[in-house]
Amino acid sequence: MDKVIVVDPDRCTGCKVCELICSLHHEDEINPMKSRINIMSWEVEGIDIPMICQQCEDAPCQTVCPTRAIYLNEETGALLIDDAKCIGCRMCLSACPFGAPSVLPDTKKVVKCDLCSGEPQCVEFCEPRALQYMSAAKGKIQKQRKASQKLGEIVRIMSSANMP
Amino acid sequence: MKEETSMYGWAGTILKVYLSEGKIVKDPLNPEFAKAFLGGRGFNSKIIYDEFDPSVTDPFSPENIAAIGPGSLCGNTLSASRICVSVARSPITGVFGDANLGSYFGGELRWAGYDSIVFYGKSKDLVYLRIEDDRVELRDARHLKGKMVSETDAILKEEMNDPDARVIAIGPGGENRVAGAIPLELHRAAGACGTGGVLGSKNLKAVVVRGSKGSKIARPNELKEAFKRVHKKLLSGPHYPMFSQYGSAGLLDLFNEGGMLPTYNWQDREVKGVEKTYSTALKEQYGKKMVACLGCAVHCEHYYEVKEGPYATHGAGAEYEVTCGFGPRAGGVKLDAILYINTLMNDLGLDIVQVSNWLNTIRHWWQDGLIDENDTDGLIITWGDYDHTIEALKRIAHRKGEFGDKLADNIMSFAHHVAKKKGKPVEEYIRYIIQIKGMTQSSGDNRLMGVGAALSHGTSTRGSDHLRGVNTDLWLEQEKPEDVWGIPTEVAKHFLDLGLSDPNQYEGKEEYVAFMEDFCAVADALGICKRHTPWEGMAIGFEEMAEYFNAVTGLNYSWQDLRECGTRIYTTEKAMQARFGLRRKNDYPPIRCFEEPVPTGPSKGAILDREKYDKMLTSYYEHRGWSDEGIPKDETLKDLGLQDIADDLKKRKVV
Numbered sequence: 001m002d003k004v005i006v007v008d009p010d011r012c013t014g015c016k017v018c019e020l021i022c023s024l025h026h027e028d029e030i031n032p033m034k035s036r037i038n039i040m041s042w043e044v045e046g047i048d049i050p051m052i053c054q055q056c057e058d059a060p061c062q063t064v065c066p067t068r069a070i071y072l073n074e075e076t077g078a079l080l081i082d083d084a085k086c087i088g089c090r091m092c093l094s095a096c097p098f099g100a101p102s103v104l105p106d107t108k109k110v111v112k113c114d115l116c117s118g119e120p121q122c123v124e125f126c127e128p129r130a131l132q133y134m135s136a137a138k139g140k141i142q143k144q145r146k147a148s149q150k151l152g153e154i155v156r157i158m159s160s161a162n163m164p
Numbered sequence: 165m166k167e168e169t170s171m172y173g174w175a176g177t178i179l180k181v182y183l184s185e186g187k188i189v190k191d192p193l194n195p196e197f198a199k200a201f202l203g204g205r206g207f208n209s210k211i212i213y214d215e216f217d218p219s220v221t222d223p224f225s226p227e228n229i230a231a232i233g234p235g236s237l238c239g240n241t242l243s244a245s246r247i248c249v250s251v252a253r254s255p256i257t258g259v260f261g262d263a264n265l266g267s268y269f270g271g272e273l274r275w276a277g278y279d280s281i282v283f284y285g286k287s288k289d290l291v292y293l294r295i296e297d298d299r300v301e302l303r304d305a306r307h308l309k310g311k312m313v314s315e316t317d318a319i320l321k322e323e324m325n326d327p328d329a330r331v332i333a334i335g336p337g338g339e340n341r342v343a344g345a346i347p348l349e350l351h352r353a354a355g356a357c358g359t360g361g362v363l364g365s366k367n368l369k370a371v372v373v374r375g376s377k378g379s380k381i382a383r384p385n386e387l388k389e390a391f392k393r394v395h396k397k398l399l400s401g402p403h404y405p406m407f408s409q410y411g412s413a414g415l416l417d418l419f420n421e422g423g424m425l426p427t428y429n430w431q432d433r434e435v436k437g438v439e440k441t442y443s444t445a446l447k448e449q450y451g452k453k454m455v456a457c458l459g460c461a462v463h464c465e466h467y468y469e470v471k472e473g474p475y476a477t478h479g480a481g482a483e484y485e486v487t488c489g490f491g492p493r494a495g496g497v498k499l500d501a502i503l504y505i506n507t508l509m510n511d512l513g514l515d516i517v518q519v520s521n522w523l524n525t526i527r528h529w530w531q532d533g534l535i536d537e538n539d540t541d542g543l544i545i546t547w548g549d550y551d552h553t554i555e556a557l558k559r560i561a562h563r564k565g566e567f568g569d570k571l572a573d574n575i576m577s578f579a580h581h582v583a584k585k586k587g588k589p590v591e592e593y594i595r596y597i598i599q600i601k602g603m604t605q606s607s608g609d610n611r612l613m614g615v616g617a618a619l620s621h622g623t624s625t626r627g628s629d630h631l632r633g634v635n636t637d638l639w640l641e642q643e644k645p646e647d648v649w650g651i652p653t654e655v656a657k658h659f660l661d662l663g664l665s666d667p668n669q670y671e672g673k674e675e676y677v678a679f680m681e682d683f684c685a686v687a688d689a690l691g692i693c694k695r696h697t698p699w700e701g702m703a704i705g706f707e708e709m710a711e712y713f714n715a716v717t718g719l720n721y722s723w724q725d726l727r728e729c730g731t732r733i734y735t736t737e738k739a740m741q742a743r744f745g746l747r748r749k750n751d752y753p754p755i756r757c758f759e760e761p762v763p764t765g766p767s768k769g770a771i772l773d774r775e776k777y778d779k780m781l782t783s784y785y786e787h788r789g790w791s792d793e794g795i796p797k798d799e800t801l802k803d804l805g806l807q808d809i810a811d812d813l814k815k816r817k818v819v
Contacts (some may be wrong), residue, residue, distance in 0.1 A: 011465035015456035016268075017242055021391065024384060030240050031275065031378020041328075043350055044314060046452050046467035046480065089521070103374070127399060127408075127461040128454070 003077070005120060005131055007050050008138035008146075012130035014041045014048035018122035025121045026111070027104075036102055037122050039130075047066040050130055052122075053100035053113035055079055060100060061092035061112070078115040086110055172382035173240050173716040174198050175277045178207070179300060180295060182225060183366050184285030185781075193279055199719070200805060202726075203236025205262060206689035206733040207280050208250035211276045212260065213740050213809065215282075216252035218381045218704050218816075222251040224341055224365035226286035231334065232371065233281075235691015238458070239274030239379050241712045242391055243704055244691040246270065247332075247354070250385070254357040255343040256518065256574055258626045259744040260737060264631065266457035266693055269330040269348045269373060271455075275627060276375025287721070290339075292320065295373040305369040310336055312511040313348050314683025320372040333370035334360045335513025335544050337561040341365055343574035344518035344560075351465075351481040352457065353512045357626055358574075360513050368408035382718025386645035390711040397703040398461060398696055401649055402506050407695060407702075408454065412463040412484040416442040416491070423765030424612045427492040428522075428547060429528040430598050430756065433765035435492045442487060446499055455480050462695055462702075474549075475500040479507035485606055489520030494527060495547025512561040519560065521597075521604035522555055522575040528596050529582070539582050541567040561815055575777040576602050587686070598754045601746070603627030607635070610757040611770040614638060614667030618772055619677045632696060633681035639701040640676065649703035650698025652723060652760035655679065668775040674784035682730030689733060725788065732804045735788075735796050741816050742795045751781060751794055795819060 017138045019035040027034045055078055062070040062079060069085035070092065072078075088109040093101045101110045113120075115133075123133040132139070165498040171193070174640075180189040208231040220227040224709050229252045237244035247270045254261030273281075276297050308316050316333040330349060338360030345360030346353055357675060381387050398404065406414040419425040420442070427435050450470055453811075456463035467480045472652045476497075486506045491497045508764035509516050526545045529535040537544055541559070543552040545743050559568030578594040599603045600621060607630040610618040614637020617630070624632035641789040642648050645656035659665070659679075662672035680699065683706060689715060706723035714720055753772060761771040785792060789800030795818060801810035813819060 010453060013454050013456040015458065015459060015460050015463060017459055020459055023378065024263075024381065024388060024391075027378075028384035029378045029380045031376075033275075033376050033378060043480075044478075046455065046469075046478070048455075104283075116229075125395060125461075128463065144671060151444075 002135045002137075003118075003133050003138050004139065005037045005115070005123060005133055006136075006142070007052060008130050008132070009047070009049045010130075012039065012048040012050055013128050014039055014043070017125050017127075018050065018131065021121045021125045022159065025116065034064050034102060034104060036100070036111065051098060051100075052131075053079070054098055055113070055115070060095035060097070064091045064095040065089065073114070076115045076118045078113065081110060081112055083109060092104075113160050168527070171195055171198065171227055172380055172718050173617065173713075174203065174236055175274050175279050175379070177278050179278050179281040181302070182285050183283060183285050183287040183291070183368060186287065186302055188194075188250050188302065188385075188429065190300070198236075200729065201733060202689035202729050203279060204233045204246070204689045204691050205250065205264075205685065206234075206729065207231070208233040208248055208262065209733055209737050209740070211282055212250060214734055217728075217741050219654055221253070221258070223251065223255040223258065223362055225253075225707045226366065226763045228253050228362055228364065228365070230283045230359060230362050231280060234270030234279070235687075235689060236279065237716060238270030238691040239272070240716045241387070242395065242459040242461065243696045244270075244712075245296065246688065246691040248688050249347060249359045251357065251359050251362045253362075254359070254603075254626070255341070255361045256358040259601065259746060261359065261603075261626045263346060263354035263356040263359050264688060265347075265349060265352045265354040266460070267332075267352055268458045269332050269371075271458045272330045272373045272375045274375065274445065274819075276373050276379050277377050277783075281369060283363070283366055286365065286604055290367050290369050291485055291716045292370040292372060293368070294324070295371070296324070297374075297376055303759065308369045308535065310339065312336070313513050314758070316370050317350055320370060324372055324374060326374050329372050329374040331370055331372045333513070334363050334368075335438075335511055336530070337361075337513040338364035339369070340563050340570040340572070342514065342560060342563070344515040344572075345513050345524065346515045348510055348513060351479055351507075353481070353510060353516070355485070355515050355517055356629060356631075358515065358518070360515075360726055368687055376396050381716055383715045385544065387712070387715035390708075390715050391757075394704060394708045394711065395461060397708070401702045404462070405703050407464045408462050410443050411454070411482075412599065412695075413446050413466065413482060413487050414443045415484045416487055422763075423767045424609060425488070425492055426496050426609045429493060429524040429596070430609060431528070433767070435495060435497060442497055442499070446487065448484065450503055453754070457693065459646070460693060460696075462693070464695055466739075470500045470503050473500060475504035475673065477507045478502045479510065480501070481510065482506045485514045486520070489516060489524070490553070493524050494520065494553075496550070498548075498550055500556075501550040505550075505557065508554065508557060512557065514557065515563055517606040518604055519557065520704065521599075522571060522578070523556060524763060525575050525604075529593065534588070534593060535582055536585065541565040541586060543567065560655035565753060573689050574598075575604065581659065595755050598628075598756065600624070600628030601750050603629070605754070606630055606635070610640060610753040611762055611772055612767050614768065614775070615670050615780065616664070616667070616673040616676050617679075617776065618753050618757065619673060619784060622753050622777075622781070623681070623784065624626050625734065625741055628754075631699075632684055633677050635699050637664070637673070637676070639698060640665045641667065648698070649701050650703055650708075652705065652707055670773070670780045671783075673780055674787045675782060678787055679727075682727050685730035685733040685755070686726050689729065704713055728804070735801065736803055736806065736809060738794065739801070739806070739813060741794050743813065743816060746783070747793045747795075748785075750775070768807050791819070802813070
C-alpha cells in the first residue's frame with residue numbers, strides 16, 4: 001500500500017473536525033488531547049497547520065524504542081505500537097521531529113496514528129480537503145499543479161496578447 | 165447513587181462566580197434541571213429567572229446577573245460550537261437579553277469540566293477568570309485595562325503559557341459600558357443586547373480556559389454512525405455551496421437579485437452608482453481562505469486581508485451584517501473600508517448590527533434635516549461616508565466628546581437628546597429607527613422575508629431579532645414536504661397543507677413561528693449553529709439533534725421531547741419579560757414596516773398589513789397558550805413543569 005496522508009495547510013479552516021473524529025474513533029470520547037492529529041493555529045494571521053504522523057520510512061520512534069514496540073504494518077504502511085510492549089517511557093515522543101506520538105493520561109502509555117487500518121477517518125471527514133489520502137507521487141503532482149497555476153495565468157495573458 | 169447522578173455529555177458542574185466577594189463555587193448540576201432545560205441558553209434563562217430580583221432596574225447594577233452558557237453539545241459533537249451569553253437586564257432593551265457566539269471556548273470549557281459560568285456582583289478591581297481543569301481563580305486584570313480584544317487574547321494566552329487556551333474578552337467598549345458593547349472570542353462576536361457593558365460594569369475583563377479532561381460519550385458507536393449520516397446530509401444541502409464558499413456575505417448578491425437588499429437605512433433597494441456583485445468582489449479581492457468555529461464543516465467566515473491603502477487590515481468574520489450595515493444600508497459599498505471597520509469593531513468590542521444601525525439612523529436624520537454637525541461634534545455622518553464613521557466608532561467606544569458619550573447610551577436615548585436640542589417632538593426621530601423593544605434590527609426586511617419572519621421579529625423574547633424563530637418563510641416555499649430541509653416530513657406536510665409556503669399568508673403562520681422558536685431555543689441550548697439547520701434551509705433539524713443528543717447523553721429523547729424543552733425555555737423567557745412589564749404592544753415590528761411600502765425593484769409595494777398582523781399575533785398567543793397580552797397562562801406553565809413560575813407570576817400579580 002502506497003498511500004499517505006497529504007496535507008495542504010492553505011485549505012485548512014482550523015475547524016478541528018479531524019481531532020474530534022480521531023479521538024471518538026480511537027478512544028470513544030471527544031478529546032483533542034487524545035487525538036493523533038492536531039491543528040496548530042495562528043488565528044490572528046489566518047494560519048492553520050494540520051500536524052500528523054509522517055509514517056517515516058526510517059522512523060526515529062521505531063529506532064529509539066527500548067522494547068521494540070513499534071512495528072510496520074506492511075498493508076497500510078503505518079507504524080503501529082504494540083501496547084503490551086510499550087512501557088510508557090516517551091522516548092518516541094522525544095525522538096520524533098513532528099511531535100506525533102500521543103501520551104494517554106489514563107494509561108500513561110503512547111498511542112499514534114495507525115491510518116485507521118487504511119481508511120483514515122480524519123481524511124473522510126475533512127470537507128475542505130486539507131487532508132487527502134493518496135499516493136505520495138500523486139500528492140507531489142497535485143502540489144506542482146497548484147504551484148504552477150500562477151505561472152499558467154501569466155502564460156494565458158501573454159498568449160492572448162499575441163506576444164511571441 | 166453514582167450511576168444515577170453520573171451524566172454523559174454534561175460535565176456536571178456549573179461555576180458560580182461571586183465577584184463582590186471574590187469567591188468561586190462549583191455547583192453540581194442537577195440532572196433533572198439538565199434534562200428539562202438541556203444547557204446553554206436553557207440553563208441561563210432559568211437560572212436568571214430564579215435568581216434575579218426584578219425590582220433591580222439598572223443593567224449596570226452589581227445585582228445584574230450575567231451567564232456564559234455553552235450549549236451542552238459543545239465539546240461533544242460536530243456542528244456544536246455556540247455559547248449563549250445572557251443577562252437579566254440588557255443595557256439596550258432594559259429587560260432580559262442574550263447573545264450567541266460561535267467558538268472554540270465552548271468545547272474547551274466542557275473539557276475543563278464545566279457546563280456554564282454565572283457571574284454575580286461586581287469586583288472591586290478589574291479582574292479576569294482563569295480556568296485550567298480543576299483550578300479556577302480570579303486574577304488581577306488591571307494591566308489589561310483599555311486593551312483591545314485581540315491584545316487581551318494574546319496576553320492571556322501568554323500568561324497561560326498556552327497558545328491553545330481560549331479567551332472570551334471585552335474591549336474598551338465593554339469597559340466603558342457602551343450600550344452596544346459585546347464580548348468576543350477574537351472575531352467571533354456575541355452580538356445583540358449589549359452584554360459587554362454588563363460584564364464591564366462587573367469589572368470582568370475576560371475569561372480564559374484550558375481543558376484536558378475531554379468528554380466521555382455514552383453510546384460512542386451510535387455517535388460515529390450519526391456523524392457519518394448527518395455530515396453527509398449537511399454537505400449535500402442546496403445552500404451549502406454558497407455558505408461554505410461565500411459565507412453569509414453571499415446573501416448580498418442573493419438578496420440584491422431578489423430586490424430584498426435594504427439600502428439607505430431601509431428606504432430603498434438600490435445603491436446608486438455602485439458595482440452590483442459584492443459577494444464575489446469581497447471573496448476575490450480580499451478573501452484569503454475560509455475559517456471555521458469548532459467542529460464546523462460549513463466554515464462560513466472569510467479570513468481577509470487588505471494589503472495596502474488607508475484601510476489596510478486583516479481579520480475574519482466579515483459577514484452579511486457588516487457588509488450590509490456599513491455597505492448598502494449606509495449608502496455605499498467601499499469593501500476595503502468595510503473590512504477595516506469589521507476588524508476595528510471586533511477589537512473595540514462593539515456590536516456591528518446595533519452600532520451600524522445607530523449611525524445609519526443618523527445618516528437618515530441628516531438626509532431629512534433633523535440633525536447636523538452641531539450635534540455630532542463636527543463629524544459628518546452621511547450616506548457613503550467612511551472616514552468620519554471610523555472616527556465616530558472610536559469615540560463611541562471611548563465615550564469621547566458629547567456625541568460619543570451620548571450615542572454610546574443607545575440610539576433611543578440619543579434620539580431624545582437630539583430632539584430636545586432641536587426643540588422637536590421625539591416621535592419624529594424615533595420612527596426612523598428600525599427597532600423592536602429598543603434593539604435595532606439585523607438582516608432582512610420585515611416587509612420582504614415573509615410574515616412569519618415579521619412575527620418572529622416581533623415576538624422574539626430578546627428584542628428585534630432574526631435568530632429567535634423564523635429567519636425567512638422562503639425556506640417553506642417548496643412543492644413537496646420532503647424538500648423542506650431540516651423539518652420532520654409530517655410537520656412540513658402540515659405546514660404546506662395550511663398554505664404556509666406562501667410567504668405573505670398570515671393565517672396559520674403562528675404554527676410555523678412557534679415551531680421555529682422552540683427549535684431555535686433547543687439549538688441554542690445544545691449549542692448547534694443555526695446555519696446548519698432549517699433556520700437557514702440546511703439539514704440539521706430536530707431529528708438530527710435528537711440523534712446527537714441521545715448518543716452523547718445515553719438518553720432516549722424523541723424529537724418531540726426535545727421540542728418540549730424548547731417550549732419550556734421559550735415560555736420561561738416570555739414569563740420573565742412579562743415580569744419586566746412587556747406586553748402585547750411590545751411585540752410589533754417597526755412602524756415603518758406598516759406604513760412605508762417598498763419603493764422600487766421586484767418587491768415594489770411590499771408592506772405589512774396591521775390588521776392581519778394583529779389577528780396573527782392573537783392566534784399566536786392562543787396557539788402558545790398565553791393571554792391576549794402575551795402572558796403565559798397558568799395551565800400552560802403547569803403543563804411544562806413550570807409550576808414555580810406560575811406561582812411567581814401570580815404572587816407578583818402578572819396575569
